[in-house]
Amino acid sequence: MAESSKKPLAGKIALVAGATRGAGRGIAVELGAAGATVYVTGRSTRTRRSEYNRPETIEDTADLVTEAGGHGIAVPTDHLEPAQVAVLVDRIAREQARLDVLVNDIWGGENLFEWDRPVWEHDLAGGLRLLRLAVETHxxxxxxxxxxxxxxxxxxxxEVTDGTDDYNREHYRNSFFYDLAKTSVLRMAFALGHELxxxxxxxxxxxxxxxxxxxxxDQFGVREDNWRDALDRVPHFAISESPRYVGRAVAALAADPGVARFNGRSLxxxxxxxxxxxxxxxxxRPDAWRYLVEVxxxxxxxxxxxxx
Structure with a gap:
């Protein structure tokens, strides 16, 4: 088998912005498995944690990318600080002279939105910071x-979000601020499609x-190897997927010479x-959004x- 078929993204350069954990980490690792050099960014490092105060770090993500077969490069970056992002991009340009894939996965809002609380009762500072983290960073x-x-x-x-365009258009997503954030990212992709x-x-x-x-x-008190133990309490969790699944979706898109047919679309x-x-x-092959609507x-x- 030719090397290009085994590593379809060999020689490609990717930036996964917001790759500390979750979807960002899964995407970075799968891009690495396809042979890409992947710059991974975030605010949680081995010497400093973000306000999440969680153990995952961008260095760990970079190591996983390399172990998967790519080349992971961790660059601590606060994407709310334009000067830091400019330095990051200048470094990629200096070291690689190109960028083939940009994944905007910056989020950081789990602790900032209040479920089913109307905007006039929602903490305003938290809601506005959520919008900055989820929209301004992108x-x-x-x-x-x-x-x-x-x-x-x-x-x-x-542009990584939560919910398809069809689903979010018809459904209220947890709170005013969360709904606005996730719908805004959908529209960003639409607008970028027109510009790119x-x-x-x-x-x-x-x-x-x-x-x-x-x-x-952690919320369900399980691990990846025993996640089904949560089904007694949350039966619909049976449709869940690992972060690597969406990573494989990005790797497939990046390797598709006909990807332009999806330009501006919600996937x-x-x-x-x-x-x-x-x-x-x-x-x-979980199909969560069809399951969500139909079941x-x-x-x-x-x-x-x-x-x-």
Missing amino acids: AVTSHHALPLLLRGSGGLVV GPRGATAVALTPGWMRSEIML SGGGLAREYGFTDLDGS QDAGRPADVTGYR
């Missing part, structure tokens, strides 16, 4: 990184399904699994038959 990063991405042809931008498409690049919005992030597993990991034929780590939101008993 705009800052795109502003600085896209000129480098556009030096070449066929570049890809992935004529210049030879592609932008998409991508949502994972019910993802077994480190934070989610899901489950939908792309059908398109490209990849599976999650356990060999299953969970419809009030039906948890049953993933036909959905994974």
Whole structure:
């Protein structure tokens, strides 16, 4: 088998902004498994934690990228600070002279939104900071990184969000601030599609399904190796997926010479699994957003038959 077929992203340069944990880490690792050099950024390092005060670090993510077969490079970056993002992009330009894939996965809002609390009762400072972390960071990063991405042809931008355009248009997403943040990222991909498409690049919005992030597993008191133990309490968790699943979706998009057909569109990991034929780590193919509409939101008993 030719090396290019084993490592379809060999020689490609990616930036995963917000790669400390969760989807960002899963995406970075799968890009590495496909052979890419991956710059991973975030605020949690081995010497300093963010306000999350969690153990995951960008150095750990970079090591996982390298172990998977790529080259991981950790660069501590606060994406709310334009000067830091400019330094990051200048470093990539100096070291690589190109950028092929930009993944905007910066989030940081788990502790800032209040479930089902109306805007007039929601903590205002927390809500506004959520919007800065979830929306402003993406705009800052795109502003600085896209000129480098556009030096070449066929570049890809992935805006990671929660929910498809169809689903979020019809459903209230937990709180005013959370809803606004996740819907804004969908619109960012649409707008970037209009700006990048004529210049030879592609932008998409991508949502994972019910993802077994480190934070989610901790919340349910389980690990990745025994996550099914949570099903007695949360039966619909049966549709959940590992962070590597959405990572495989990004790697498939980045390796697709015809990816421009998706420009400006809202995509899901489950939908792309059908398109490209990849599976999650356990060999299953969960389709969480179809399940959510047809089973969970419809009030039906948890049953993933036909959905994974």
